Amino acid sequence: MSLGLFVITILNALSSASILILCALGLAVIFGMMGIINVAHGEFIMLGAYATFVFTHLLSLNIWLSMILGALAVGVVGIAIERAVIARLYGRPLDTLLVTWGLSLALVQVVRLIFGPQAQFLSLPLVSSITLAGVTFPVYRLVLVVLAILVVVLLLWLFKYTDFGIDARAVIEDPSTAASMGIDTSRMYMLTFGIGAALAGLAGAVLSPLLNVDPTMGQKLIVRAFLVVVVGGAEILSGTVASGTFLGAVDSYVSYLTTPYFGSVALLAMAILLIRFRSGGIFARNKE
Amino acid sequence: MVRGTRREFLKGAGATALALAASSRWPNIVSGAEEEVRVGFISDLSGEWTIYGIPMHNAAKLAIQEISAQGGLLGRKVRMITEDSRTDTKVGPERARKLIELDKVHVLAGTISSAMREAVTPVATKSNHMLYLYPTFYEGGVCNKLIFAFGEVPAQQIRPFLPWVMQNFGKKVYVIGADYIWPHILNRHVKAVVAEGGGKILGEEYVPIPVSDFSSSITRIQQAAPDVVFSDLAGSAHLAFYKQFAAAGLQSKIKIATPVIDETAVAGLGQVAEGIYSCFAYFDELKTSRNAAFRGQYLKVSGGQQSVGTIAESMYIGLHMWALGVQKAQTTDVDPVVAAMESGLSFDAPEGTVRLEGSTHHLTRTMHVGVVKNGKFEIVQSLESVPSGEPCKI
């Protein structure tokens, strides 16, 4: 294999990884950090894509702006859902599962009723590509890799070094102590959930030019998102990045060397093996 | 132990009562309606395949409307009863059974995927003796006295199409398909035809249906450097392939030929669909006199949805041909109608004249090759009277 081709395979792997990570980050916050089993996560991603579509096509805004607005819009929707439903169910994780399942059904149907079941088209914001060893690689995919890195860094900074982030983690870790220290726990939950939703919306927004945008698009993305978060283990953010990168690379390389069928099976098998042999995921706290 | 049994008994009795009292719908038999002709329509109106189910439903409604407007069938009123199979193969057969056994329909029409057809077939043709009209293009091979298939089959979609493609674009073909049965079978025809034409298959890969990231496949395609990519990818996630193919700058370099991209898919692909070649018996843009009228009527029934597509048109043909069979047999009983439908019927369809092959239960029709230009299909080649080529003689 020539060097150029090898670099292309690395770029493919990074691209696969970044897509997995972007799709998983919102769930990492909502499920990994807050412990809420959000089955509607895929629908948050879908809403981000549709919101972007609405902003670009119906309001004729610039696509980059639409993507940002799309993510924010889903964040707002997330906050609304948190206030209306999730807030009543803290401490009842299985009921949240059922509720988010119901929400997921409802959201798919609402979008289908408004926009129809067919796909919507969003054009690629960047059409250039780089060529190595006779193979082209879209620059936009590189942009997504960079974006994934930026978002992760931003999140790490937010949750480790800002007052807000520290307060949020305190509330999640030990709500009663945090409350007794004067932190508004309810507000923290709301905002953290909103951030998680916005992250999912962002994934949908930036992936909308590359993936098919239809009401059911979220349903195919959610299983992998859960896999990535869970395999990542106890260190939520760095774990998600590590597992996303590893699983994405496995899928990409196996798909390339054989076929996408084996790539998908390899990803699943690898996830199982990682869970089993690094019991607790990739970054396991040495508690058990 | 006793309490358990009693609970079990109560549960069972309760279930029975519930089932009787609140079943999915009261059987659709109105008083004095022995005279009424009932058409049972079943399709995926929710779930993955809604995108095909809804046009199929609209076309069925239109066909029934037209039949009713002509005074019904044999002087009797015609009524369609619709059920949703929800893209769920445990639901489809159950709903089909409801239509056949409770609603006592005289014909069963619809279903999309081969899996659903296979699931419904035992209910329709083994447990019951019901005529089944299947409208979707598929891999061929159905050989059942009671089933008539109105969709395009491989001999029609591949055999006229691939030689034209190779003649116009080149003989190096890369095949990529969805990992399920229709592409697997279809591609066998593809490989045979390519070999016969002196072409070469540079690669053949199958992608599981939920996969939406095609970067490794696209890299492989570029390395192989084919003249044309033959794609029978399927399902909504796979439409991402065309977007990613275009993102890699390949849209203008390598041609794409597919037996699956129709008007519904084109709408969702925007400019990425430009230059894709498809082969169907029906395209919205066909310029026959019948088609203009048909599209006008369809627009009214569909509530403003313009695009029709070949699946809808095939359903339209199927119901009309069944009506012709009923009229010829002068009864709605299944066996005489089957015999009538096997007697060599033809119908002036929106796509042109189609003939129902008595021995194979499939259609002989005109096949068209279309290319997407400005969001619509432009017909570049037509082949008349293409028989189904189905080997099974019923």
Place this chain on the structure above:
Amino acid sequence: MYPLVMPTYYIKMLSLFLIMGILALSVDLLWGYTGLLSFGQAAFFGLGGYTYAITIINLLCKVVPESLSHYTVTCRPGTTYLPVMLGVLVPAAVALVLGYFMFYGRVRGIYFSIITLCVPLILEYVTTNMVEVQVGNIPIGGYNGITDIPIPALGLPGAAIFPLDTALRFYLLVVAAALGTYLFSRWLVQTSFGRVLVSIRENEGRTESFGYDVRRFKLWVFTIAGAIAGISGLLFSTLGSYISPWSFNFVLSAESVIWVMLGGRGTLVGAFVGALVVQLLENILSGAFLYYWLLILGLGFVAMVLVLPEGLVGLVREWQFKVAGRAGEEQIAAEKA
């Protein structure tokens, strides 16, 4: 039994609902009693169905390929004890191996759930891909699955064969299976084995400190649940004479969890109630509100959780409590005297 004069349609519908109830029972046994939330009972469901189909077609039928994608299956009558047994044993064996892999590797909680999620997914991909792979005389058939599966038959091999070929007879078999698995489960949870399971659910660490090898208990209940799901699967494949990779689908696993949740977790009966009520509700809604029913169902779930935290069976229990309350009080008063 009751459906002696019901039309075939209702009998078959009830059969389907009960079969799904058996699947849900396997989920409740694992989750309601042992605290193991399995999102993959569909794996054993599908394995049971496929094993039964492959075994019985190999035993009793001739497969003649007709064209590239079709073959005819002609079967002679015969008893079906072996296919049924294998249809239960193979899923159980797979559950045993998978369970060993997981529990003896200390996989628990969410990690257990995720692995159980992945397994049927892999099976779905694999069976979909195996279009022409043959097991014996029958091809797996890829996404189209295996069709023309003969129904079970009792009797003495070679002597008197009693096929369960009417809807009513088949329904009776399903009821027997449902009753059998239910009563077995109910017995199981009342034994000391069952009490240890509950103890594991409540506090695994403490159970271990009492000297119980929790891995062994989890392994056993997982195997049994796999067998029960296998029974459900083999009955399903005969109900419609059809099995396909769809039977491994994630949605089926998720639905089974939902049924248990709505019916009432940890009650065993709740599994059947949930399965019956939800499927019935879906039928009614999709019939009445052709394009809107998913929306109503989804919102219905949301409302249900907010209003009925204990599930349907909990609601019934509460009502039973109130009704029995007064009688209970009197009895207590009488006993005191």
